[in-house]
Amino acid sequence: xxxxxxxxxxxxxxNGLEHRHCGSLHASDxxxxxxNARDVYTRRMEGVSIWVVPSAQITASNxxxxxxxxxxxxxxxxxxxxxxxxxxxxxxx
Amino acid sequence: MNNNLIQYIYGIADNSLILGQRLxxxxxxxxxxxxxxxxxxxxLDLFGQVRSYFxxxxxxxxxxxxxxxxxxxxxxxxxxxxxxxxxxxQDFAYSIARQFLFDVYHLLVLEELQNSKxxxxxxxxxxxxxxxxxxxxxxxxxxxxxxxxxxxxxxxIQTAINDLWIFTDELFHQTDADKAMVTEGIGVDVTLxxxxxxxxxxxxxEEATLQIPTIEYFQKGGKQGIHSEHMGYLLAQMQYMQLxxxxxxx
Amino acid sequence: MSEKEVKxxxxxxxxxxxxxxKIEPKDWMPxxxxxxxxxxxxxxxxxxxxxxxxEGNWITRAPSLKRKVALLAKIQDEAGHGLYLYSACExxxxxxxxxxxxxxxxxxxxxxxxxxxxxxWADMGAIGWLVDGAAxxxxxxxxxxxxGPYARAMVRVCKEESFHxxxxxxxxxxxxxxxxxxxxxxxxxxxxxxxxxxxMLGPLDAESVHTEQSMKxxxxxxxxxxxxxxxxxxxxxxxxxxxxxxxxxxxxxNEEKQSYDFGEMNWDEFWQVVKGxxxxxxxRISARVxxxxxxxxxxxxxxxxxxxxxxxxxxxxx
Numbered sequence: 001x002x003x004x005x006x007x008x009x010x011x012x013x014x015n016g017l018e019h020r021h022c023g024s025l026h027a028s029d030x031x032x033x034x035x036n037a038r039d040v041y042t043r044r045m046e047g048v049s050i051w052v053v054p055s056a057q058i059t060a061s062n063x064x065x066x067x068x069x070x071x072x073x074x075x076x077x078x079x080x081x082x083x084x085x086x087x088x089x090x091x092x093x
Numbered sequence: 094m095n096n097n098l099i100q101y102i103y104g105i106a107d108n109s110l111i112l113g114q115r116l117x118x119x120x121x122x123x124x125x126x127x128x129x130x131x132x133x134x135x136x137l138d139l140f141g142q143v144r145s146y147f148x149x150x151x152x153x154x155x156x157x158x159x160x161x162x163x164x165x166x167x168x169x170x171x172x173x174x175x176x177x178x179x180x181x182x183q184d185f186a187y188s189i190a191r192q193f194l195f196d197v198y199h200l201l202v203l204e205e206l207q208n209s210k211x212x213x214x215x216x217x218x219x220x221x222x223x224x225x226x227x228x229x230x231x232x233x234x235x236x237x238x239x240x241x242x243x244x245x246x247x248x249x250i251q252t253a254i255n256d257l258w259i260f261t262d263e264l265f266h267q268t269d270a271d272k273a274m275v276t277e278g279i280g281v282d283v284t285l286x287x288x289x290x291x292x293x294x295x296x297x298x299e300e301a302t303l304q305i306p307t308i309e310y311f312q313k314g315g316k317q318g319i320h321s322e323h324m325g326y327l328l329a330q331m332q333y334m335q336l337x338x339x340x341x342x343x
Numbered sequence: 344m345s346e347k348e349v350k351x352x353x354x355x356x357x358x359x360x361x362x363x364x365k366i367e368p369k370d371w372m373p374x375x376x377x378x379x380x381x382x383x384x385x386x387x388x389x390x391x392x393x394x395x396x397x398e399g400n401w402i403t404r405a406p407s408l409k410r411k412v413a414l415l416a417k418i419q420d421e422a423g424h425g426l427y428l429y430s431a432c433e434x435x436x437x438x439x440x441x442x443x444x445x446x447x448x449x450x451x452x453x454x455x456x457x458x459x460x461x462x463x464w465a466d467m468g469a470i471g472w473l474v475d476g477a478a479x480x481x482x483x484x485x486x487x488x489x490x491g492p493y494a495r496a497m498v499r500v501c502k503e504e505s506f507h508x509x510x511x512x513x514x515x516x517x518x519x520x521x522x523x524x525x526x527x528x529x530x531x532x533x534x535x536x537x538x539x540x541x542x543m544l545g546p547l548d549a550e551s552v553h554t555e556q557s558m559k560x561x562x563x564x565x566x567x568x569x570x571x572x573x574x575x576x577x578x579x580x581x582x583x584x585x586x587x588x589x590x591x592x593x594x595x596x597n598e599e600k601q602s603y604d605f606g607e608m609n610w611d612e613f614w615q616v617v618k619g620x621x622x623x624x625x626x627r628i629s630a631r632v633x634x635x636x637x638x639x640x641x642x643x644x645x646x647x648x649x650x651x652x653x654x655x656x657x658x659x660x661x
Contacts (some may be wrong), residue, residue, distance in 0.1 A: 096434060111618070114403060115367065117402040117403055117411070118403055119633070120395070120399050120400035120403070120415060120418055121392075121395040121396055121418060121630070122399075122403055122420065122424070122630065122633070122634040123634065123638065124424055124634070124638025124639075124642055125638060125641075126392065126422050126426045126429075126642035127426070128638075129419075129422050130419055130423060130426070130643075133415055133416075133419040133422070134419070134420070136415060137412055137415055137416060137419070140408060140412045140415070141412065143408060144408050144409075144412075147408070160408055161406075161407045161408060162407055165407075178416040184637070185637075185641045186639065202490060220605045223379035224460070234448050237648065238644055238645045238648040238650075239641070240646045241648050241651060242645060242646075242648040242649045243640065243643055244641070244643050245640050245643075245644070246640055246644030246647075249640070284386025287582045299443070303388075323485060330404050331403060331404070332462055334404055334405070335406060338406070338522075338525070341406075341521055341524075341525055342517060342521055343406040343407045343410055343464070343514075343517060343518075343523055
């Protein structure tokens with residue numbers, strides 16, 4: 001028989017914040033994955049909402065492609081407010 | 094001192110104490126790390142409830158009584174838990190069946206106990222309902238998984254349910270203290286919970302493709318302090334330190 | 344890839360770590376880095392779950408309800424820590440089942456200290472105070488180790504473990520302040536756990552094999568001897584505070600180096616236990632093997648159920 005698959009766990013620590021990845025665990029199905037996540041990752045009031053996703057369902061970018069994926073953004077300083085030098089007297093902009 | 098109230102508290106709290114103790118035996122030996130952690134959580138919930146109940150009982154008793162003298166220093170006959178919860182962990186199926194058959198009952202009792210005229214008991218019940226709702230969900234899910242899993246798991250859980258079924262009738266028996274507390278509006282009339290209990294239990298068993306046992310002869314005694322042979326060994330471990338080293342702080 | 348290209352990649356890799364960059368699972372890494380990490384992280388995970396057993400031995404006999412819930416919660420944390428660490432290890436492409444297999448067959452090691460028996464309630468105190476104390480000294484620096492998943496797991500572990508040592512010390516303190524019989528129980532536990540706790544921090548630097556490479560990869564931030572010194576220096580005053588005596592006649596304050604000198608450890612015993620001949624090696628492994636084998640039908644049932652449910656959903660969709 002197959003082993004219990006791996007799940008990734010995401011927890012919202014309080015309303016207003018996004019779910020964040022907090023770890024993984026094994027479970028036979030989604031219901032069990034949620035219950036296990038509750039028992040493993042929220043024992044100290046760490047969360048108000050849980051997502052679980054089968055790890056196999058995640059498509060990840062390849063680190064070998066990092067250069068072409070992420071480096072081109074480096075020289076686009078005009079996307080950031082500091083690119084635009086303005087007089088100090090100008091307020092609230 | 095309201096002796097009936099104290100006896101009534103024992104009747105409720107001892108179930109959590111003895112079941113918590115049984116679950117504690119499993120810590121570190123579960124079928125998976127995740128399941129181990131989950132069952133320890135249930136044990137911790139139950140011991141938490143026990144402490145609230147016994148702290149209240151200690152106040153009622155007065156003198157040197159504490160949650161620990163009540164938990165550890167009574168004689169076997171003075172423990173009023175039902176026979177079901179003291180049954181040993183023969184395998185995972187027994188532990189789950191015992192949990193399930195108790196959880197459904199426990200939740201029904203607490204849902205009534207929250208309306209108790211006794212404010213402390215009502216408050217403990219309200220807090221415990223959240224915990225026990227989760228226990229019931231956990232054990233029901235496992236009943237389904239084992240019942241409708243493999244042939245082996247089906248047989249094992251069916252055997253466990255069959256063997257433990259003889260202890261279900263006692264859940265709805267009343268002691269004199271129970272009756273007195275019902276009259277005073279403090280206690281829960283467990284006789285009224287019976288049909289709802291079997292409706293809920295049978296529903297899950299059917300979903301789990303399990304047979305509902307047809308058994309005519311039931312066991313009773315725990316509520317009167319007449320336990321099974323397992324109880325003495327459980328207490329021998331639980332009371333060991335308190336008996337070997339009396340009157341000390343830990 | 345040619346040998347030269349690999350060398351080149353390794354140089355880039357080492358430079359990244361030297362710059363305090365983290366390595367993530369899908370990044371290129373030298374095979375030796377991967378293997379060393381699988382070994383160390385899984386060894387750490389095994390130590391957590393084998394470590395549940397000596398303390399688990401006292402759950403049913405804890406002397407008060409308060410101690411019982413604290414002990415249960417602590418052991419449960421250890422299961423959690425094992426789980427986090429196995430998960431970190433799994434990102435390197437080895438499954439939890441394979442790691443268990445290595446533990447069960449005796450191929451993988453775990454911390455030797457858990458092969459000692461827990462004989463009295465005071466052992467719960469000594470383990471929390473000394474064993475967790477030594478573990479923390481080892482673990483805190485690992486929060487900034489180079490491999491991302493390991494570092495993140497350690498951050499969580501260290502955060503949760505902060506109550507463990509306090510729990511243990513409080514047990515010892517209560518015993519030391521209790522009746523003469525209780526104080527004797529505490530002293531006896533300290534006598535039995537002191538030396539194994541010191542040895543837990545690893546062989547003497549002079550005899551340690553992996554240290555240099557591990558330092559470079561930030562798997563190790565301080566040498567074994569330094570860690571041991573730190574442990575002795577912090578623990579001796581704690582023992583004094585509660586009136587217990589460290590069982591070492593050679594222990595004395597060294598004014599010049601501003602720390603304690605201490606006696607020789609019994610390394611023959613250490614290696615005997617490491618090689619599998621400690622008082623409880625066999626019990627510990629057989630308890631783990633038992634739990635795993637007896638749990639097989641349960642795990643299989645859950646998988647079979649999940650597959651049946653998934654099939655039902657597909658049928659309904661059609």
